[in-house]
Amino acid sequence: MTLADQPLSSxxxxxxxxxxxxxxxxxxxxxxxxxxxxxxxxxxxxxSFYDWPVVGQRDFVGxxxxxTMLSQDPQFWESLAITAKFAxxxxxxxxxxxxxxxxxxNAKVIGSGFFRTIFYLPSVISGVALVMIWTWIYASxxxxxxxxxxxxxxxxxxxxxxxxxxxxxxxxxxxxxxGGTMLILLAGLQSIPKELYEAARVSxxxxxxxxxxxxxxxxxxxxxxxxITSIISAFQQLTIALLLTKGGPLxxxxxxxxxxxxxxxxYHDMGYAAAMSWVxxxxxxxxxxxxxxxxxxFVYYEGxxxxxxxxxxx
Amino acid sequence: MRKTALYGALIFLSALFxxxxxxxxxxxxxSQSDLVAFPPVMxxxxxxxxxFAEAWGKQPFNTFLKNSTIxxxxxxxxxxxxxxxxxxxxxxxRFWGRDPLFILLLAxxxxxxDVKMIPLYMEFNALxxxxxxxxxxxxxxFGEAFFIFLLRQYIMxxxxxxxxxxxxxxxxxxxxxxxxxxPLMAPALVLVGTFHFMNAWNDYLGPLxxxxxxxxxxxxxxxxxxxxxxxxxxxxxxxxxxxxxLPPLVLFFLAQRYIMDSALGSSVKG
Numbered sequence: 278m279t280l281a282d283q284p285l286s287s288x289x290x291x292x293x294x295x296x297x298x299x300x301x302x303x304x305x306x307x308x309x310x311x312x313x314x315x316x317x318x319x320x321x322x323x324x325s326f327y328d329w330p331v332v333g334q335r336d337f338v339g340x341x342x343x344x345t346m347l348s349q350d351p352q353f354w355e356s357l358a359i360t361a362k363f364a365x366x367x368x369x370x371x372x373x374x375x376x377x378x379x380x381x382x383n384a385k386v387i388g389s390g391f392f393r394t395i396f397y398l399p400s401v402i403s404g405v406a407l408v409m410i411w412t413w414i415y416a417s418x419x420x421x422x423x424x425x426x427x428x429x430x431x432x433x434x435x436x437x438x439x440x441x442x443x444x445x446x447x448x449x450x451x452x453x454x455x456g457g458t459m460l461i462l463l464a465g466l467q468s469i470p471k472e473l474y475e476a477a478r479v480s481x482x483x484x485x486x487x488x489x490x491x492x493x494x495x496x497x498x499x500x501x502x503x504x505i506t507s508i509i510s511a512f513q514q515l516t517i518a519l520l521l522t523k524g525g526p527l528x529x530x531x532x533x534x535x536x537x538x539x540x541x542x543x544y545h546d547m548g549y550a551a552a553m554s555w556v557x558x559x560x561x562x563x564x565x566x567x568x569x570x571x572x573x574x575f576v577y578y579e580g581x582x583x584x585x586x587x588x589x590x591x
Numbered sequence: 592m593r594k595t596a597l598y599g600a601l602i603f604l605s606a607l608f609x610x611x612x613x614x615x616x617x618x619x620x621x622s623q624s625d626l627v628a629f630p631p632v633m634x635x636x637x638x639x640x641x642x643f644a645e646a647w648g649k650q651p652f653n654t655f656l657k658n659s660t661i662x663x664x665x666x667x668x669x670x671x672x673x674x675x676x677x678x679x680x681x682x683x684x685r686f687w688g689r690d691p692l693f694i695l696l697l698a699x700x701x702x703x704x705d706v707k708m709i710p711l712y713m714e715f716n717a718l719x720x721x722x723x724x725x726x727x728x729x730x731x732x733f734g735e736a737f738f739i740f741l742l743r744q745y746i747m748x749x750x751x752x753x754x755x756x757x758x759x760x761x762x763x764x765x766x767x768x769x770x771x772x773x774p775l776m777a778p779a780l781v782l783v784g785t786f787h788f789m790n791a792w793n794d795y796l797g798p799l800x801x802x803x804x805x806x807x808x809x810x811x812x813x814x815x816x817x818x819x820x821x822x823x824x825x826x827x828x829x830x831x832x833x834x835x836x837l838p839p840l841v842l843f844f845l846a847q848r849y850i851m852d853s854a855l856g857s858s859v860k861g
Contacts, residue, residue, distance in 0.1 A: 298764045302680025305673040309733025317710035395605040401839045403793035405811040409832040410611045424631050513703050516795050534705050541709050554706045
């Protein structure tokens with residue numbers, strides 16, 4: 278149902294009151310949008326054209342922050358590359374593993390509710406708690422992970438101390454929280470009409486072809502949605518990097534978001550940090566747009582869903 | 592045969608997902624000698640429950656807990672009220688600019704936190720709100736896009752005839768919202784309240800930026816501080832970690848039915 282199709286009451290209220298009442302109802306969001314979203318966005322865009330220390334003289338420097346970043350700051354490119362690497366590995370695994378779990382849960386098993394709860398548990402706890410928990414799993418001396426690897430004859434790496442492994446440590450820990458993605462995909466799987474599979478079975482379509490021709494197309498809107506939210510969250514990765522590895526060792530997990538944070542709140546270079554945050558914003562928007570564009574070829578919408586999602590694209 | 596493999600896979604994967612929690616709990620209950628032993632002690636001979644009380648006394652955790660509680664309670668009330676109010680406005684009125692505004696609202700969900708954190712810091716600094724709990728509470732009184740979206744979807748499933756009947760009886764829009772829709776929305780409000788509670792209770796980056804004075808710290812920030820000061824005091828850190836995890840876990844079990852069944856399906860399908 279599109280927004281315009283929604284039947285509205287036209288009884289018992291004068292035209293004049295009708296015209297102001299809706300705005301009173303949505304006024305909290307309008308005010309919040311102005312003061313906590315639009316205002317800050319415009320403010321940070323302005324700041325990005327200034328040399329803006331927390332205290333002291335502010336100087337308009339034009340595009341200087343942007344040109345410095347692109348041409349004279351190797352750390353900018355380094356951090357961007359680390360974040361891109363993280364996203365390139367995390368996003369497919371997050372979606373793939375969440376899909377796998379959702380498929381397992383969607384099979385007719387006793388206690389699927391119980392398993393679903395278990396897989397979702399890590400998603401409800403604080404990032405701080407998650408970091409504490411993984412610190413001990415990864416610890417090289419008394420850590421659980423390397424102990425188990427040792428039992429099967431594998432010499433585990435120093436997860437948090439070896440620059441070659443630290444980013445994978447963060448990826449594994451992040452994948453522990455795939456429950457939200459899994460729930461969305463599971464809800465999608467459960468909404469696929471059973472008749473489609475029955476018809477396919479009757480016509481002798483093999484199981485893998487059913488996945489390819491029924492499950493994936495029917496699930497494609499949810500796959501698109503979770504891909505975009507995964508990309509956004511991958512680029513914002515900050516809590517785990519700040520607390521688990523502190524960007525190290527040797528800067529191997531010095532994520533883009535952490536570099537922005539340090540510039541703003543450690544080096545107090547607010548203008549430069551604001552400029553970098555806008556670069557991140559643009560990257561996220563462009564990536565999301567690319568995903569959406571390229572998806573139009575294979576994302577399948579049913580009538581009702583199409584109206585809604587088509588509106589969201591605009 | 593196929594069923595056995597399926598159950599085997601599910602049980603194995605569940606064990607992987609639960610193991611970190613169990614390991615943390617066991618770590619919290621170990622003695623110092625068990626802690627450093629190798630191979631790791633999987634099942635301590637004596638369980639040191641007193642570790643919890645000891646850990647709690649090592650930092651002003653009571654203060655951190657009090658701050659967290661204030662933030663969570665006041666912001667949850669604000670979130671439930673403001674988001675439902677705005678959702679009602681979008682769902683039940685036709686007005687100039689409604690559809691573009693709603694698309695704008697959905698679009699705000701795409702904005703990364705990193706873009707807003709710097710100007711918000713400056714804004715709250717100018718207002719004198721740094722080192723107070725206000726930056727963590729006040730914005731929640733102005734609604735949040737995702738929650739408004741969820742509640743609007745829910746309101747749209749409530750028959751219009753109910754509103755019309757109430758209007759015939761002389762109710763105005765506020766009364767229809769407050770007396771009729773708010774009670775009817777209860778299941779969706781449970782969901783929104785649970786999600787918001789978890790966000791507010793678990794939040795680290797907001798408190799990290801807006802709070803400098805230890806007396807204003809919330810529990811996650813206090814735990815991070817504790818870890819920074821006493822990196823080697825693993826049993827105590829584990830004990831506080833367990834305490835930090837408990838409220839969202841308990842709330843999740845209580846509200847599970849609403850999270851799993853009612854809203855997540857509809858939230859995605861629109």
